[in-house]
Amino acid sequence: MVPPAPPQPKAAADFFPHRDLLGVAGLTEAQVNYLLDKAEIYAAQNRRVVKRTNLLEGRTLVNLFFEASTRTRTSFELAAKRLGADVINMSAEGSSIKKGETLIDTAMTLNAMHPDVLVVRHQDSGAVALLSKKVDCAVINAGDGSHEHPTQALLDALTIRRRKGKIAGLHVAICGDIVHSRVARSNIQLLHIMGAHVRVVAPPTLLPAAAANLGVEVHHDMRRGLRDVDIVMMLRLQSERMQGSFVPSVREYFHFYGLDYEKLGYAKPDAMVMHPGPMNRGVEIDTEIADDISRSAIAEQVEMGVAVRMAVLDALSARLPNFAPMNAQ
Numbered sequence: 001m002v003p004p005a006p007p008q009p010k011a012a013a014d015f016f017p018h019r020d021l022l023g024v025a026g027l028t029e030a031q032v033n034y035l036l037d038k039a040e041i042y043a044a045q046n047r048r049v050v051k052r053t054n055l056l057e058g059r060t061l062v063n064l065f066f067e068a069s070t071r072t073r074t075s076f077e078l079a080a081k082r083l084g085a086d087v088i089n090m091s092a093e094g095s096s097i098k099k100g101e102t103l104i105d106t107a108m109t110l111n112a113m114h115p116d117v118l119v120v121r122h123q124d125s126g127a128v129a130l131l132s133k134k135v136d137c138a139v140i141n142a143g144d145g146s147h148e149h150p151t152q153a154l155l156d157a158l159t160i161r162r163r164k165g166k167i168a169g170l171h172v173a174i175c176g177d178i179v180h181s182r183v184a185r186s187n188i189q190l191l192h193i194m195g196a197h198v199r200v201v202a203p204p205t206l207l208p209a210a211a212a213n214l215g216v217e218v219h220h221d222m223r224r225g226l227r228d229v230d231i232v233m234m235l236r237l238q239s240e241r242m243q244g245s246f247v248p249s250v251r252e253y254f255h256f257y258g259l260d261y262e263k264l265g266y267a268k269p270d271a272m273v274m275h276p277g278p279m280n281r282g283v284e285i286d287t288e289i290a291d292d293i294s295r296s297a298i299a300e301q302v303e304m305g306v307a308v309r310m311a312v313l314d315a316l317s318a319r320l321p322n323f324a325p326m327n328a329q
């Protein structure tokens with residue numbers, strides 16, 4: 001009798017069967033673990049003297065940013081360059097967008113130049129998904145309005161997993177401006193996929209009307225909301241998305257919702273503090289806590305950002321247009 005054929009190793013495209021990364025919604029726990037495991041390898045590689053490999057040699061990534069960014073844009077640029085790709089940076093300032101060109105016209109123009117990956121940040125929720133339908137290349141959402149910011153949630157998950165050894169079963173409090181935050185939305189979904197318990201802590205004015213539908217515990221009081229949590233994730237007050245006044249004053253906001261050592265004392269003694277940046281010191285977070293390396297993982301979040309974006313580019317590379325591995329026969 002002929003023995004059954006041994007199981008074939010799965011191709012990368014089977015593990016991560018997506019052309020784009022538009023959000024964390026729709027990812028499975030196995031796909032998230034696949035990305036985080038890859039990112040661990042890149043995190044180690046990023047601490048070596050020579051950080052460059054040639055996985056994306058000859059490929060072009062375009063960073064298309066309609067909103068300001070420091071760490072996300074640089075992080076994608078570094079990630080792509082460390083994989084050997086060429087990178088073009090475009091921002092709304094200094095492009096034809098300022099002359100009135102629409103999002104779709106910009107996308108079509110870029111598409112005609114055959115980029116392999118477009119990384120897009122836009123002020124409108126849904127804009128990146130719309131754009132992805134008009135182009136042939138892979139599209140990564142680098143933040144759309146208050147909707148999603150998938151690579152931020154992935155880098156946060158990686159930071160948590162490295163510091164705490166796991167994600168499942170942890171209690172995470174996400175605090176501050178939830179209503180305007182794509183970071184909160186992506187994190188809530190991803191943490192749920194990974195089996196963590198999530199609470200949000202915010203004044204009623206900074207919570208979405210349907211906060212209870214997010215499947216989280218809702219608190220308005222920091223002391224109660226932080227009780228016994230493993231992770232305290234602080235968010236920036238997104239004044240650029242606020243029309244009118246959402247908080248009485250910055251001083252009063254810090255008094256009730258800013259993270260200081262007294263409020264942090266309600267969390268577990270080894271609770272870790274996170275913030276996606278950019279931080280408003282003295283508004284949502286006490287400056288000493290932000291710099292306290294025994295509590296704050298903020299610098300590690302930035303470091304993991306590059307590793308996670310390399311992992312995402314690596315995972316998407318299996319489906320890039322006309323992909324032929326360098327060593328294919």
Ligand code: NCD
Nearest residue numbers: 072143149183236276277278
């Ligand atoms: C966040 C963003 O742009 O959504 N920043 C980031 O990407 N690190 C959070 C923020 O702007 O407050």
